Amino acid sequence: MFSTRRSTHASALALGAERAAVTDIGANVTVDPAAADYPEARAGRARTAEAWRTLASNKLVLIGSVVALAYVFLGIFGSMLAPYDYRAQNLADALLPPFSGGHILGTDQLGRDMLSRVLEGLRISLLVGVVITSASLVVGALAGVLAGYFGGKGDKAISALIDITWGFPLILVAVLLVGALGPGLAAMMLAVGIINWAGFARIIRGETLALRQREFVEAARALGVPRRRIIRRHILPHTIPVALVMTSYYVALAVIFEAGFSFIGLGAQPPLPSLGQMIAEGRNYMLVSHWVITVPGVTIALIVIGLNLLGDGLRDIFDPRLRDR
DSSP: OHHHHHHHHHHHHHHHHHHHHHHHHGGGSOOOGGGTTSHHHHHHHHHHHHHHHHHHHOHHHHHHHHHHHHHHHHHHHHHHHOSSOTTOOOGGGTTOOTTBTTBTTOBOTTOOBHHHHHHHHHHHHHHHHHHHHHHHHHHHHHHHHHHHHHOHHHHHHHHHHHHHHHHSOHHHHHHHHHHHHOSSHHHHHHHHHHHHHHHHHHHHHHHHHHHTTSHHHHHHHHTTOOHHHHIIIIIHHHHHHHHHHHHHHHHHHHHHHHHHHHHTTSSOOTTSOOHHHHHHHHGGGTTTOTHHHHHHHHHHHHHHHHHHHHHHHHHHHHOHHHHHO
16 A cells, blocks of 8 residues: 555656646647646746747847848749849850849859849858758757766867867868868868857857756656656757857858858859859959949848847847846
């Protein structure tokens, strides 16, 4: 009898701990439909609705979201919307100003349509930004969570690797990889990815160090919940906000890196029209036909500003001190 009561009491404690964990992480964990009537579930839905209202009322997020969505849309469907083939040359129409000869943004020194080339360049920038940031996020999040949760020698080894990675200049890594793989997007993305993962790892490691001391993690650990489940259900969901903020910044950085490497000839190679490459090709004509560098330059600036506004808005929302203020 007493054994049955003790097992029933332990089951009740376990259920209470699980409900407390679900309540703490709120909208970041999917609640079982069977628990839809629990007060904790209703509180989680209320916090989710409040978060969406806060997002909608933040002007930085709205502006950044519009720019980011436009960037993604044009990057995906831009080649379908392009009025001309970005590779087509017509020397008779070289250096036409905007809104002349049927070219909305004018033509470059070889008579190629600037709008078509910018749309194709946006596709390349989107591809580079998404691939680099996604790979860096996955590697950095895995390393940061393992280092922060388990600690010990593994934490010291990963932290040392992060410091060593940040000690190498990005341009040096890119030159070495270009020498091994040849110039192109593959070498450039690999070089930036090798450096960028360290930023994600360091921030997420710090978040994990703080989270593993929280009451709901301690309760789950005391109840014998496997470490893998604790990490998946109680640690990773809480790192999503900081990961979203960093992702917006790192996509903007990837766009800048891609343009910079293409400008010096280490990124996209002709006939692919990278935005940085377009600036490099048109710099000799900037005094007589400024649009050949103004159009891609302004495009890069708008993308970076929009993504940074999105990151600032997300930071203001997810940081309790900034949100309360």
